[in-house]
Amino acid sequence: MIAPTLARPPVNLGERLRLAVADAAVVTWRNLVAIWRVPTVFVFELVQPIMFVLLFRFVYENAFANIPGGNYVLFLMPGIFVQNAIFGSTTTAIGIAEDLKKGLIDRFRALPMARSAVLAGRTVADLAKNLLLVTVMIGIGYLVGFRFQQGPLAALGVVVLVLAVSFTFSWISATVGLAIKQVEGVQAAIFTMVFPVVFVSAAFVPVSGMASFLQVVARNNPVTYWCNLARYLSIGDVAMLDPVTGLPTATLEGLLVRSALWIVGLLAVFIPLSIRLYRRLA
Amino acid sequence: MADPIIRTEGLRKRFGDVEALKGVDLLVRPGSVFGLLGPNGAGKTTTVRILATLLAPDGGRAEVAGLDVVRDADALRFRIGLAGQYAAVDENLTGLENLELVGRLYHLGRREARRRGAEVLERFGLAEAADRPAKTYSGGMRRRLDLAASLVGRPEVLFLDEPTTGLDPRSRIDVWAFVRELQADGTTILLTTQYLDEADQLADRIAVIDLGTVIAEGTSDELKARVGGAVLELHVQDRADTAAAAEALAGLGRGDPTIDPETGSIRIPVAEDGATALTDSIRRLDERSIALADVALHRPTLDDVFLALTGRAAEDGTEPEPPTRRRRRRRESAGAAP
Numbered sequence: 073m074i075a076p077t078l079a080r081p082p083v084n085l086g087e088r089l090r091l092a093v094a095d096a097a098v099v100t101w102r103n104l105v106a107i108w109r110v111p112t113v114f115v116f117e118l119v120q121p122i123m124f125v126l127l128f129r130f131v132y133e134n135a136f137a138n139i140p141g142g143n144y145v146l147f148l149m150p151g152i153f154v155q156n157a158i159f160g161s162t163t164t165a166i167g168i169a170e171d172l173k174k175g176l177i178d179r180f181r182a183l184p185m186a187r188s189a190v191l192a193g194r195t196v197a198d199l200a201k202n203l204l205l206v207t208v209m210i211g212i213g214y215l216v217g218f219r220f221q222q223g224p225l226a227a228l229g230v231v232v233l234v235l236a237v238s239f240t241f242s243w244i245s246a247t248v249g250l251a252i253k254q255v256e257g258v259q260a261a262i263f264t265m266v267f268p269v270v271f272v273s274a275a276f277v278p279v280s281g282m283a284s285f286l287q288v289v290a291r292n293n294p295v296t297y298w299c300n301l302a303r304y305l306s307i308g309d310v311a312m313l314d315p316v317t318g319l320p321t322a323t324l325e326g327l328l329v330r331s332a333l334w335i336v337g338l339l340a341v342f343i344p345l346s347i348r349l350y351r352r353l354a
Numbered sequence: 355m356a357d358p359i360i361r362t363e364g365l366r367k368r369f370g371d372v373e374a375l376k377g378v379d380l381l382v383r384p385g386s387v388f389g390l391l392g393p394n395g396a397g398k399t400t401t402v403r404i405l406a407t408l409l410a411p412d413g414g415r416a417e418v419a420g421l422d423v424v425r426d427a428d429a430l431r432f433r434i435g436l437a438g439q440y441a442a443v444d445e446n447l448t449g450l451e452n453l454e455l456v457g458r459l460y461h462l463g464r465r466e467a468r469r470r471g472a473e474v475l476e477r478f479g480l481a482e483a484a485d486r487p488a489k490t491y492s493g494g495m496r497r498r499l500d501l502a503a504s505l506v507g508r509p510e511v512l513f514l515d516e517p518t519t520g521l522d523p524r525s526r527i528d529v530w531a532f533v534r535e536l537q538a539d540g541t542t543i544l545l546t547t548q549y550l551d552e553a554d555q556l557a558d559r560i561a562v563i564d565l566g567t568v569i570a571e572g573t574s575d576e577l578k579a580r581v582g583g584a585v586l587e588l589h590v591q592d593r594a595d596t597a598a599a600a601e602a603l604a605g606l607g608r609g610d611p612t613i614d615p616e617t618g619s620i621r622i623p624v625a626e627d628g629a630t631a632l633t634d635s636i637r638r639l640d641e642r643s644i645a646l647a648d649v650a651l652h653r654p655t656l657d658d659v660f661l662a663l664t665g666r667a668a669e670d671g672t673e674p675e676p677p678t679r680r681r682r683r684r685r686e687s688a689g690a691a692p
């Protein structure tokens with residue numbers, strides 16, 4: 073990493089970008105050190121997803137008839153990966169609220185660093201952590217009978233998708249953290265927001281089994297697109313066949329475009345919004 | 355005065371219903387230590403946060419080192435250092451890593467950031483603890499690390515918000531020594547404090563701030579001269595006698611005595627030449643057989659200045675209270691200082 077030395081504000085776009093990247097890298101390092109030195113936090117973060125896998129895999133296995141593809145664990149795991157990407161991003165809000173509480177954000181805001189760096193450094197560090205998380209979850213999936221069936225490239229595609237989703241939700245999470253500020257409040261707020269978004273989607277069960285008014289919401293929920301794309305890439309087009317009619321309900325292209333548009337759109341809203349909140353912190 | 359390095363004009367800030375600053379005017383000479391003295395809630399932190407570019411004022415303007423704190427904030431951040439009211443250190447990083455982090459965010463480059471970090475740690479007596487995580491540091495060490503962090507960028511102007519609040523007497527004296535040392539190096543320092551003796555000890559000039567307004571400004575001597583006269587302070591041997599003693603001394607001085615039954619002390623503002631009051635007081639108490647532990651006649655402290663300016667003690671932002679309560683609170687605030 074180039075470490076530019078500069079004793080004045082950047083004067084052009086090139087310099088500004090270079091500093092923004094360098095500052096974000098420094099803050100990322102600082103956040104990764106914390107994850108590395110206090111690994112118990114990460115270990116505790118693994119408890120909930122593993123519990124989810126075991127619950128859904130073994131408790132609900134036979135509760136759901138009519139699973140596309142006919143095999144619940146193959147259906148479930150891609151949804152679990154996406155769910156984890158979203159739940160895993162809640163640490164962004166908590167980390168920011170903790171930095172606020174400790175006065176570290178004040179210190180950073182009085183330094184001549186890029187106004188985006190504290191947030192970028194936090195979301196990128198959480199991205200790295202979430203990569204670790206998804207890797208562990210894939211391992212757990214393999215232990216309970218899940219297999220990628222579309223080759224390594226498609227499997228890689230799932231990982232990239234999951235990371236993109238986690239990065240997107242990290243910025244949403246950052247916005248919530250900056251808006252709410254109190255560590256305790258942030259935790260409650262972010263889960264209250266994330267739970268319905270994840271559960272009213274195709275993450276764990278097919279949409280067709282939901283109450284009809286929820287089906288409308290669930291079908292248009294971006295989480296549904298992401299989960300279905302992850303499924304498509306994991307087990308192929310059987311994931312998209314209607315278990316009753318046997319007809320395909322979505323195409324790969326359609327899923328790709330919708331998934332990407334949602335990710336880009338959410339980032340385009342929440343990156344500037346959170347940086348704006350950061351600048352205006354009182 | 356030479357061109358001021360800090361200048362605020364009619365600085366105003368409101369938080370919802372609270373008018374935190376109601377028009378603060380300050381002028382600080384380059385190379386000086388300026389004390390912003392006031393009780394809790396006076397507006398000290400708000401002022402510092404505006405000057406350090408953390409908060410935009412609602413009205414008025416502020417310039418530091420010739421730069422507007424709002425318009426030129428980006429450039430200004432290269433020239434200032436801030437140690438906030440609570441030590442802001444990353445507990446997971448070592449002392450040295452904390453300073454390296456700050457140095458790199460001043461864009462010093464990795465090597466220089468590390469070098470300066472080590473240098474500043476040495477100066478603050480933390481060299482031995484450099485490679486220990488900050489979470490193992492004591493409160494005093496954290497505060498020193500926080501101060502060290504504010505110096506890594508070699509700021510021209512340093513803001514210290516209550517740098518000794520919560521420190522043990524030993525650490526407080528250390529911080530005072532650092533402030534004097536920095537001033538000797540040419541740094542301008544604006545520090546806030548609730549401790550009257552701290553401002554008295556460190557600051558070349560003092561602004562007394564209360565409820566969002568500067569109510570007095572000057573050197574410590576100038577402020578004391580505004581009270582005039584002297585203060586007679588007596589301690590009765592048996593605390594149970596405090597009230598009786600105060601009654602016996604009624605009408606002796608130029609103002610109401612403040613009494614503290616818990617320590618058995620009575621303070622009375624008296625005329626410039628307090629000798630008569632002194633002998634009078636001893637005679638009156640002797641007549642009633644009230645034994646004295648201690649009598650002293652001294653020039654007013656900033657404590658007395660604050661009382662004279664606001665009608666209440668410099669401990670908190672509450673309304674004036676009955677003399678007894680007032681005195682007790684003041685004891686506490688003085689007791690916390692070395």
Ligand SMILES: Nc1ncnc2c1ncn2[C@@H]1O[C@H](COP(=O)(O)OP(=O)(O)O)[C@@H](O)[C@H]1O
Pocket residue numbers: 354369370372373374392393394395396397398399400401
């Ligand atoms: N972020 C804030 N939100 C609401 N009120 C605030 C905020 N910051 C300060 N205040 C209020 O403004 C007044 C001045 O506070 P402050 O500047 O912190 O005083 P000091 O540092 O002298 O104790 C107080 O009444 C305080 O409660």
Ligand SMILES: [Mg+2]
Pocket residue numbers: 395398399400439515516
């Ligand atoms: Mg304060």
